[in-house]
Structures are given as structure tokens and as C-alpha cells.
Amino acid sequence: MINEVKVFVPGHITGFFEIIQNANPLLKGSRGAGITLDEGVTTTCQVYEGNGKLNIGVNGKYDKFNTITRKTIDIITDRYGVNLEDYDININHELKLAIGAGFGTSASFALGVSCSLPSLLGVDITFKQAGEIAHLAEVSLSSGLGDVISEMYGGCVVRLKEGTPVNAIIDKIQITKPIYVITKTLGSLDTSTIIENPVHQMRINNSGSLLLNRLMKNPTIENFIKLSNTFSTNTQLINGQLDEIIQQLNEESIGASMAMLGNTAFALSYSPDTQVDNCQITRLNTSGIRFLE
Amino acid sequence: MINEVKVFVPGHITGFFEIIQNANPLLKGSRGAGITLDEGVTTTCQVYEGNGKLNIGVNGKYDKFNTITRKTIDIITDRYGVNLEDYDININHELKLAIGAGFGTSASFALGVSCSLPSLLGVDITFKQAGEIAHLAEVSLSSGLGDVISEMYGGCVVRLKEGTPVNAIIDKIQITKPIYVITKTLGSLDTSTIIENPVHQMRINNSGSLLLNRLMKNPTIENFIKLSNTFSTNTQLINGQLDEIIQQLNEESIGASMAMLGNTAFALSYSPDTQVDNCQITRLNTSGIRFLE
Numbered sequence: 001m002i003n004e005v006k007v008f009v010p011g012h013i014t015g016f017f018e019i020i021q022n023a024n025p026l027l028k029g030s031r032g033a034g035i036t037l038d039e040g041v042t043t044t045c046q047v048y049e050g051n052g053k054l055n056i057g058v059n060g061k062y063d064k065f066n067t068i069t070r071k072t073i074d075i076i077t078d079r080y081g082v083n084l085e086d087y088d089i090n091i092n093h094e095l096k097l098a099i100g101a102g103f104g105t106s107a108s109f110a111l112g113v114s115c116s117l118p119s120l121l122g123v124d125i126t127f128k129q130a131g132e133i134a135h136l137a138e139v140s141l142s143s144g145l146g147d148v149i150s151e152m153y154g155g156c157v158v159r160l161k162e163g164t165p166v167n168a169i170i171d172k173i174q175i176t177k178p179i180y181v182i183t184k185t186l187g188s189l190d191t192s193t194i195i196e197n198p199v200h201q202m203r204i205n206n207s208g209s210l211l212l213n214r215l216m217k218n219p220t221i222e223n224f225i226k227l228s229n230t231f232s233t234n235t236q237l238i239n240g241q242l243d244e245i246i247q248q249l250n251e252e253s254i255g256a257s258m259a260m261l262g263n264t265a266f267a268l269s270y271s272p273d274t275q276v277d278n279c280q281i282t283r284l285n286t287s288g289i290r291f292l293e
Numbered sequence: 294m295i296n297e298v299k300v301f302v303p304g305h306i307t308g309f310f311e312i313i314q315n316a317n318p319l320l321k322g323s324r325g326a327g328i329t330l331d332e333g334v335t336t337t338c339q340v341y342e343g344n345g346k347l348n349i350g351v352n353g354k355y356d357k358f359n360t361i362t363r364k365t366i367d368i369i370t371d372r373y374g375v376n377l378e379d380y381d382i383n384i385n386h387e388l389k390l391a392i393g394a395g396f397g398t399s400a401s402f403a404l405g406v407s408c409s410l411p412s413l414l415g416v417d418i419t420f421k422q423a424g425e426i427a428h429l430a431e432v433s434l435s436s437g438l439g440d441v442i443s444e445m446y447g448g449c450v451v452r453l454k455e456g457t458p459v460n461a462i463i464d465k466i467q468i469t470k471p472i473y474v475i476t477k478t479l480g481s482l483d484t485s486t487i488i489e490n491p492v493h494q495m496r497i498n499n500s501g502s503l504l505l506n507r508l509m510k511n512p513t514i515e516n517f518i519k520l521s522n523t524f525s526t527n528t529q530l531i532n533g534q535l536d537e538i539i540q541q542l543n544e545e546s547i548g549a550s551m552a553m554l555g556n557t558a559f560a561l562s563y564s565p566d567t568q569v570d571n572c573q574i575t576r577l578n579t580s581g582i583r584f585l586e
Contacts, residue, residue: 173419
């Protein structure tokens with residue numbers, strides 16, 4: 001079917017970060033570091049000639065409250081002057097990751113749409129321009145500040161300069177052998193209530209900026225997870241039950257910390273085994289977004 | 294074996310480019326656009342405690358004239374103060390692509406070494422720092438000016454700002470469905486004699502800078518190959534025999550042009566079939582460098 005595009009966008013866990021405020025949404029964002037996962041969101045986008053029907057689903061179920069998908073569509077139509085009344089559109093996001101648990105799923109939803117919908121509407125944009133649209137959707141809803149660019153490139157991404165993927169600067173920690181990501185989710189956290197709270201902002205930024213410098217002086221995956229753990233302590237975002245799981249995971253892996261921002265523990269390991277019950281185990285993704293046949 | 298790293302670096306074909314001179318090798322490079330291939334170079338690097346033995350092979354055969362590999366090693370040892378007398382090193386590059394035929398193999402050799410050797414010597418560097426070393430090796434030998442960064446990221450890479458991968462800026466043309474690259478090589482061209490020649494430089498730069506702007510205004514794979522074809526005509530680098538093959542390939546594909554710089558025709562196609570004899574057919578790579586287990 002010529003009028004369908006399918007794209008896999010990896011999930012992303014931020015280890016530590018610093019919020020960079022700016023009145024211009026193109027320049028607002030975050031610096032920090034995180035890892036992407038071989039689990040993520042597969043978005044299927046279908047466009048037909050029609051009269052303005054829009055169907056948004058998650059795992060095949062109609063989801064009219066998927067605000068990030070709607071926001072991304074709005075940005076595309078506004079920027080490129082597309083009249084949606086001429087089309088019928090079906091968008092479905094398939095995922096196994098928990099939503100709101102620190103896996104960057106809102107960014108994956110946004111990128112799934114911004115990478116697939118424009119070309120189906122006859123609008124040709126580049127990879128970074130598609131990323132910019134997704135970043136703007138994220139920033140305007142405060143659902144994320146740095147997941148988009150990391151999910152585009154994959155790996156252990158270090159975000160050195162904030163902003164949309166057109167303006168931002170990244171680097172990557174080299175990962176020369178397979179790494180497993182072991183996660184355990186206790187529930188969700190609302191990203192926007194934390195990143196818009198001044199007390200949280202202060203603690204996050206005081207810790208995040210120092211840690212980024214320390215990672216670049218010693219750019220290894222071992223150091224990344226150690227610094228992430230320091231961040232989770234410094235920012236006081238961690239709770240007792242999660243802390244206990246992180247300590248358990250820490251003993252049997254390269255290291256463990258809290259997913260920023262979600263009520264989720266994550267560990268990095270050279271082996272897919274763990275003694276902790278009911279974990280989700282996936283490979284660390286190293287290649288970012290992938291279009292599917 | 295803990296002291297071995299194996300990395301696949303895709304080959305790269307430049308469609309059109311512009312040479313940017315600079316006395317500072319960190320800022321010298323090129324702008325332009327090209328595509329990476331699922332064929333490339335697999336570099337295996339082994340490091341042991343030893344007394345300075347260095348073995349460089351290509352397809353398993355000892356190759357003492359592999360200057361790009363030696364240059365890359367020299368840059369690493371100089372930058373990070375490594376004494377090679379303490380180690381024995383084996384490096385082998387496996388490839389099926391022709392060398393000197395416009396497939397960016399020298400950049401693949403350099404990246405294969407710069408992404409694998411440092412960590413084995415206890416030197417931790419980032420992805421872009423490894424790319425910087427490879428770019429410096431390429432520029433100092435005039436064996437290439439832009440292949441390194443394209444091979445790092447994969448896809449149809451547009452090089453918007455020149456320099457090492459730390460300084461440079463890229464974007465990508467979105468490729469939402471599989472594309473095949475059909476190539477036919479008539480022989481080699483020496484990159485350095487062309488890019489150091491003032492007449493060639495002038496023709497290349499006059500054409501290259503205009504085409505880059507035209508690609509960004511209409512960023513599609515169809516436009517990329519059309520503009521590449523225009524470049525091959527404008528620069529007068531193409532010969533009669535190659536031109537004939539390109540015209541044949543052009544009729545049965547999205548479009549065809551000459552690999553810059555090699556005596557090689559390449560076509561992009563949605564199908565892996567061709568009427569032209571003795572072609573090499575590979576998929577367009579979209580994910581760049583990949584470490585192997």
C-alpha cells in the first residue's frame with residue numbers, strides 16, 4: 001500500500017538532565033544523557049483522499065485523548081499549510097512499554113507521526129525537520145524535553161546543547177559490546193508537574209550540569225550509570241520502594257538508577273539475567289529510528 | 294575474547310560536493326550529499342600486552358601499505374600519549390567493495406580503527422571524538438573530505454557544514470521504504486590528485502554549492518540522484534564509457550550518476566533488478582556504524 005508508512009521509534013530512559021528554559025520553544029529543552037531501548041513504539045500512518053476523518057489508536061484501540069499525537073498533527077498542518085479536510089488519516093501506535101513511566105513514549109508517539117505523516121501529505125521534510133516538529137510538540141505539552149533527539153539517533157546519547165534537533169548538539173558514549181537494559185516499573189509520574197515545579201527544577205539543574213561535565217571527562221557506560229545514580233539521590237525524586245529495587249539491581253549489574261522521569265528502576269548489564277521479579281529485559285538500542293517495510 | 298572489538302562501517306558514495314579549504318585540518322572538509330551502503334568494511338581489532346608488533350591486514354592478507362590505517366593509529370597514539378611498545382596489535386579489514394572506486398573505503402578503514410582501537414588501549418573517547426580522528430587521517434592524506442561523518446550516521450546524509458564530526462553539521466533525507474543501490478565499477482580514480490587540482494576544485498565548487506541549496510529546498514531521494522547527475526555533468530569528471538552505463542541504469546531506476554570520486558556508476562532503485570551486466574547490488578544502509586558481537 002503506497003499511502004502507508006510504518007516507523008519504529010525506540011524508547012528512551014534519561015539518566016540525568018538539566019532543564020534549559022527559553023521563551024522561544026525552538027531553543028527550550030534540556031541537556032543530559034540517557035539510553036535508548038530495542039523496545040519502543042511502532043507507528044503506522046495511513047493517509048487516503050477523504051474528508052477530514054482522523055483516527056488515532058494505541059495498540060489498536062481508539063484513543064481520542066492522545067494529546068501528543070494531536071499536537072504533532074497540528075504543528076505539521078500549521079507549518080506546511082495542509083488542509084486536513086482533504087484527507088482521511090489512520091494513525092496507530094503499537095507499544096509494550098508503560099506510558100508515563102519514564103520510557104519517553106510521548107516523544108516516540110510524536111516522532112512516529114512527524115516522521116511518517118508529512119511525506120504522505122506530499123510535504124517533503126528532512127530527518128531533523130521531522131525531529132523539530134516532535135520536539136515542539138513535546139515542549140508545548142511539557143511531556144518531555146530531551147527524549148526526541150536521543151530516540152532519533154539511538155545509543156547512549158549525550159545531549160550537549162539543548163533545543164530542537166535542528167539546533168541541538170549531541171554526542172554518544174561508545175558501546176562496543178551488547179548491553180541489556182533491565183527495568184522494573186512501579187507506576188507513573190507526571191513529567192510536566194515535576195519539570196514545571198521550581199523546587200524540583202533547582203535541584204535538577206544544580207546536579208545535572210555538574211554530572212554532564214563529569215561524563216564527558218570519562219565517557220564510558222559504567223560512568224553514565226554511576227552518575228545517573230548520583231543524580232537520582234541528589235534530586236530527591238526517588239522513593240523508598242524504588243530505591244530498594246535499584247539497590248538490588250545494582251548488585252547484579254553494571255549499575256542501576258531511576259528513569260527520569262518515571263517511577264521506574266533501570267539497570268544496565270552485560271547479561272540478560274536478574275534475580276528481581278517481573279522485570280522487563282531489552283537490549284540497548286544503538287541505531288535509533290528505523291522505517292519498517 | 295575481551296581484548297577484541299569488531300565494527301562494521303558502511304561504504305559511502307558521494308553524489309555531489311563542495312571542497313572547503315582551511316589551514317586548520319579540524320575545519321577543512323566538504324559539504325555535499327551522499328548515500329551509505331549495506332556493503333562496507335568490517336574491521337577486527339585485537340590488542341594484547343606485548344612489545345610493539347603491529348599487523349595490518351586487508352581480507353586476511355598482510356598489507357604494509359595501508360597508509361590510512363597507519364595514519365589513524367599515529368593520530369591516536371599522539372593525541373592520547375599511548376606507547377605502542379607495550380602492546381601487540383592485529384587489525385584486519387574485511388570488504389567486498391573495490392578500493393579507490395568511490396565507495397569511501399579509506400574512511401571506513403579509518404573509522405574501523407578509530408572506533409575500536411582506543412578503548413582496547415584503555416583510552417575512552419566518544420563517538421564524535423572517534424570520528425574526528427578518522428576525519429583527520431582522511432584530510433591529512435587527501436583520501437577523502439566527507440565520507441567519515443556520513444558513514445557514522447548512515448542514510449542519505451546531507452553535509453551542511455564541513456569539518457570534523459565534532460564541528461560539522463549534517464541532516465538526512467528521509468527514506469521511508471527500502472532502496473537498492475546498483476553499482477558498476479570500471480576502475481579506480483585517485484581522490485587526492487583530483488581534489489588537490491585547482492581546475493577540478495573550481496568546477497566542483499561552482500556546481501556543488503548551488504546543488505546543496507537545491508537539495509535542501511526539495512529534500513527527496515529522487516531530487517538527490519537528479520542533482521548528483523547534474524554535478525557529474527557540470528564537473529566534467531565523467532568519461533564516455535561510464536556515461537553510457539549511467540544512461541542505461543538511469544532508464545530502469547529512480548536515477549543514476551557517478552560515484553564521487555571513483556570510476557563507478559551508481560543507481561538508486563526500488564527494485565534490486567537491472568539489465569546492466571556485472572553490477573553489484575546492495576541495500577541503502579540507514580543506520581551507520583554498527584559494533585558486532
